[in-house]
Amino acid sequence: MSILSAPRSVPPEMPPDRVVPPSGFTAQLTVLAAAAMAFLAVFALALGSAAGRLAERWDAELARTATLRISAPPGQVEAQTEAALALLRTTPGVASARAMDAAEAQALLRPWFGPDLPVNLLPIPRLIEIATADTGFDAAGLRARLQAEVPGAVLDDHTRWRAPLIAAAGRLRFFGGLAVVLIALSMAAMVTLAAQVALAANERVIRVLRQVGASDRYIARAFVRRFTLRGLAGAVAGTAAGCLAVLFLPGDEAAGGFLAGLGFQGAGWALPLVVPPFAALVAWAATRIAAQRSLRAMT
Amino acid sequence: MIELRKVAYSYGGGELFAGVSLALQPGSFHFLTGPSGAGKTTLMRLLTAELLPTQGEVSLFGQATDAMSRDDVAGARRRIGFVHQDCQFLDHLTLAENVMLPLAVAGRQPEAQGNIAELLAWVGLLKQADRRPPSLSGGERQRAALARAVIGSPEVVLADEPTGNIDWEMSQRLLTLLAELNRMGRTVLVATHDLNLIRAARALVPARSLRLAQGRLVAAGADL
Numbered sequence: 001m002s003i004l005s006a007p008r009s010v011p012p013e014m015p016p017d018r019v020v021p022p023s024g025f026t027a028q029l030t031v032l033a034a035a036a037m038a039f040l041a042v043f044a045l046a047l048g049s050a051a052g053r054l055a056e057r058w059d060a061e062l063a064r065t066a067t068l069r070i071s072a073p074p075g076q077v078e079a080q081t082e083a084a085l086a087l088l089r090t091t092p093g094v095a096s097a098r099a100m101d102a103a104e105a106q107a108l109l110r111p112w113f114g115p116d117l118p119v120n121l122l123p124i125p126r127l128i129e130i131a132t133a134d135t136g137f138d139a140a141g142l143r144a145r146l147q148a149e150v151p152g153a154v155l156d157d158h159t160r161w162r163a164p165l166i167a168a169a170g171r172l173r174f175f176g177g178l179a180v181v182l183i184a185l186s187m188a189a190m191v192t193l194a195a196q197v198a199l200a201a202n203e204r205v206i207r208v209l210r211q212v213g214a215s216d217r218y219i220a221r222a223f224v225r226r227f228t229l230r231g232l233a234g235a236v237a238g239t240a241a242g243c244l245a246v247l248f249l250p251g252d253e254a255a256g257g258f259l260a261g262l263g264f265q266g267a268g269w270a271l272p273l274v275v276p277p278f279a280a281l282v283a284w285a286a287t288r289i290a291a292q293r294s295l296r297a298m299t
Numbered sequence: 300m301i302e303l304r305k306v307a308y309s310y311g312g313g314e315l316f317a318g319v320s321l322a323l324q325p326g327s328f329h330f331l332t333g334p335s336g337a338g339k340t341t342l343m344r345l346l347t348a349e350l351l352p353t354q355g356e357v358s359l360f361g362q363a364t365d366a367m368s369r370d371d372v373a374g375a376r377r378r379i380g381f382v383h384q385d386c387q388f389l390d391h392l393t394l395a396e397n398v399m400l401p402l403a404v405a406g407r408q409p410e411a412q413g414n415i416a417e418l419l420a421w422v423g424l425l426k427q428a429d430r431r432p433p434s435l436s437g438g439e440r441q442r443a444a445l446a447r448a449v450i451g452s453p454e455v456v457l458a459d460e461p462t463g464n465i466d467w468e469m470s471q472r473l474l475t476l477l478a479e480l481n482r483m484g485r486t487v488l489v490a491t492h493d494l495n496l497i498r499a500a501r502a503l504v505p506a507r508s509l510r511l512a513q514g515r516l517v518a519a520g521a522d523l
Contacts, residue, residue, distance in 0.1 A: 014396055014399065014403050014408060016403075018392070019389060019392070019400070019403070019404075021389075021390075021391040022391065205389055207387075208387045208388070208400075209389075209400070209404060210376070211349070211387065212376065212381075212400050212404055212447070213373050213376040213401055213404055213405055213451075214373060214404035215369065215370050215374075215404075216370075218404050
């Protein structure tokens with residue numbers, strides 16, 4: 001029987017990307033770029049996630065409290081305070097109201113005036129801390145009643161503090177998202193560059209493949225598979241390193257609760273898991289476009 | 300099957316050859332000879348659409364090469380086995396993988412296993428199957444190139460100076476394989492300056508000889 005008509009059986013499969021030489025600095029560049037970008041993407045996601053939590057926390061905490069300031073002549077402060085407390089007790093949506101004593105006022109002012117401030121000798125307004133019920137209260141209505149019954153009272157429902165803080169947190173979240181987009185674009189640019197360099201460096205390989213009948217689609221697929229796998233491997237490593245780094249960042253307690261902890265909480269830890277497949281997708285698309293363009297240009 | 304009609308090829312302002320017409324009919328066997336620099340390799344490259352003629356038309360399996368898409372060219376090349384003068388292997392692959400390459404790129408890799416061992420045994424390279432091409436001798440590389448050219452059972456086999464780096468005994472074995480291919484209905488064109496090979500072939504196969512010289516392709520016969 002001729003060797004050309006011999007019975008044939010199944011051989012060990014040769015993966016398509018094996019036709020691309022495995023070594024070269026483009027391999028390391030792609031893995032390194034993917035790892036670095038994934039690491040940064042994890043931080044950007046952590047920032048976005050923390051900003052979201054921060055906005056929610058500020059919104060919730062500030063919305064739950066209000067402050068009433070009594071600025072009255074020394075002889076009328078106590079009477080107006082009592083009148084205000086009585087009025088607040090009958091106001092729907094107010095869970096509780098409490099006048100702060102001199103020690104608490106001193107503690108509030110200590111950061112600015114030091115511990116030796118003689119609070120009793122200064123005309124400091126009396127402060128009433130209001131805790132609101134879940135339903136909230138009618139601030140405009142309360143202001144009208146206070147104006148009539150407690151003329152020295154000024155209600156601060158924290159709206160003017162809350163709005164810019166929430167806006168700032170929203171902007172932080174937006175910049176976190178923007179950073180992820182920019183990181184993806186940077187990675188795409190680096191992978192494109194690496195793929196173009198690899199294609200140019202492997203012009204001889206491409207010529208041989210074409211001579212044995214490989215279509216440009218097959219050749220592109222080989223390069224795309226190789227770079228996608230490299231991008232995925234780098235991104236897995238970068239994501240793991242990023243998650244470890246985020247894990248060891250100061251938490252809520254260390255940040256005094258103010259920063260809400262830069263990181264992920266609960267189900268939020270699933271968010272970094274999207275980074276490796278997303279990086280692989282970016283590498284796939286970037287290499288595909290680069291390969292198609294380069295192969296078209298190669299005669 | 301493969302046809303050249305009044306083909307000319309020029310480069311660097313000079314004409315290498317002109318008015319070349321040739322039809323490779325199914326099952327035919329041709330030798331292409333001529334002095335070095337006459338354009339034999341260029342003519343072979345025109346036959347695989349690696350180059351396009353500056354004048355005239357090259358037709359592969361009924362399609363003019365200058366009107367073929369890249370996919371058409373790839374498809375046509377899968378029907379042609381080519382033994383290159385310089386072999387052209389992928390150095391990071393093993394010898395067996397290089398030989399399998401035409402089947403791999405055509406998605407016919409499952410056909411390779413049984414064939415590859417027998418094929419490598421026939422060209423005397425079974426023990427070298429896992430070696431890389433740079434570690435092979437010139438003769439071994441040439442034999443491997445031949446194995447790669449025929450593994451896909453192509454309709455046409457083109458060989459450009461296939462015996463340039465191999466001894467006479469291996470040349471005879473190569474010729475025997477090419478003759479066997481031809482008897483199986485394959486079309487064969489061998490470019491060679493080895494007139495002894497052409498003379499030896501007369502006993503094996505009815506071959507037509509062509510000479511490319513001074514820019515023209517002419518039939519060669521008794522003078523060889």
